[in-house]
Amino acid sequence: MRLLVLGGTEFVGRAVVEAALGRGWEVTVFNRGRQPLPAGARPVHGDRTAPDGLAALAADGGEWDAVADTWSAAPRAVHEAARLLRGRAGRYAYVSSRSVYAWPAAPGATEEAPLVQDAAADAGATDYARDKRGGELAAVGAFGAADSLLARAGLILGPYENVGRLPWWLTRIARGGPVLAPGPRELPLQYIDVRDLAGWLLGALESGLSGPYNLVSPPGHTTMGELLDACLRVTGADAELRWTDPETVLAAGIAPWTELPVWVPPGGEMYDAMHGSDVSRALAAGLVCRPVAETVAATWDWLVRLGGSAPLRPDRSRPGLDPRTEAEVLGGAGGVSGTTP
Template sequence: MRLLVLGGTRFAGRAVVEAALGRGWEVTVFHRGQQEPPAGVRSLHGDRTAPDGLAALAEGEWDAVVDTWSAAPRAVRGSARLLRGRAGRYVYVSSCSVYEWAPPAGYGEDATVVEGAEAGAEQTDYARDKRGGELAAVEEFGADHCVLVRSGLILGPYENVGRLPWWLGRIERGGPVLAPGPRELPLQYIDVRDLAEWILGAVERELSGPYNLMSPQGHVTMGELLDACVAAVGGSAELRWTDPDVILDAGIEPWTQLPVWVPPGSDLHDALHGADVSRAVTTGLRCRPVTETVADTWRWLQDIGGTAPMRPDRTEKGLDPEVEAKVLAASAEGVPGTTP
């Protein structure tokens, strides 16, 4: 198979490239030249936001294109329009954020979506831009030749958003760790490598349409995630499970200050950890154990010196140590039914 990846040097794009190379595919990577792609690819350079920035893609044919763009959708329209007729399938890595807020627990791909940003407009907000990217891809390639990957929380090696790396770094510091309860809180996420493998399988199967892509509900809990972090890192960290109300009353922001976590029963939890992924599962989605995701991410962090690269267009993640210490000091008891 001949694959073109737009980007391909960071996180999701890089995982797709590595998975395709592992399958023996012929891979072309179109990027700005700021980072080295994996060995074994053909590199083309260009900037999708610049005039004539797609010139390097003027020739060539591919079986599929994978695009992870998340800013103004005109970049998706431009690349899809240029590649139409020279690529068999356009895979756009979108987001579950495209669903109109707040989708109910158990929402499927037929849930109401937001109005997409106009393909020629400036950057708006993440949800409208991602939906605009979906519409641009479908408009240029046709619905039967587009795969819309509505991913949720993505974790794993190369993460440049700062969620799992922050937890691993915090646990490495040791001591009492504010662990947001309850332990049994169900989470949904997708290991970036499982995302990549499903995408390649979708190309092989000639799939089309939207797919929610994250682990099935019940795949992991907050307790299992943080236990895996402690096991991977080792050291002196002690998880102090803390009631959600205590955390919220302290003014701590779910999702950003305590990455991954959102309080149970909230619209945010239903939206981020309550999707129906049966369509993806029936088309080949397989999710590795959380222990593997965490251990491999920790190993990658150690290999690059312990500090994960961060995307400049994403908010800073993590909890200030002083705030954490105050909340732990003020809360002598953990979540009922768990070990403090």
């Protein structure tokens, strides 16, 4: 197949490019050209946010079987690109987000759950949820419901992560010493490895799938304990996981998800939204999720190649817990020591 990827050098876009090249597809990448492409991809350079930023793509004359778009800011950029490519590409896959569902999301919400309101395909940037929903509307508006695929991803982890969640846990555990591990240890987690996302997306394009799919692992694919134990094993660090109950963590003023990435205390709306989505439609359409140990090991290998410091998107704040706060909580509550099985 001939694939056009809008983006293609960071995280999800890069995983899609590498997966497509691995399948022997012809891959064109449209981006700013600031980072090197995987070998074998054909570059077309332009800036979607600039006036006439799509000029090079308009002049290229290429035609494709499918487009993959990971844009997450103003939906106007998706709107303009999709309109330009209508008639030159067969299908349009937009990597969206489960954030498009109205808050609070009910436990086990399917693709039929209510969506955020006041999103528009040609709008400027507002907030993440409405921007992603606007991107969906732009894709469907240009290509129609039958030729647009909406991958509503949840928490994405794996190599090339430029949000910093799993890289923070790996680097923190690699530093050694007592580590504040937010409990309960058996807390079920839901996420997707970026390579599984990319593989499913390409397979769905080959199969002609359309419409929205919640794209994340089944609830309980792994646990907080299994995730952090895997970090401990791959780093080989002299670290001790000290499991601390959610009440103690929250009483210390520590923000779930941001200061302790991935973790959300059980039993609330935020946990249901982050780790309780129904994914039966994607599973029926071929989604396969690799074990958490593989995701952690590949991310650590990538970090080691980079020298231990992962890049971070300029529009995101760096996640993680201040060492002084961690020491204060551990000193006051102690935590329960944990060992790797």
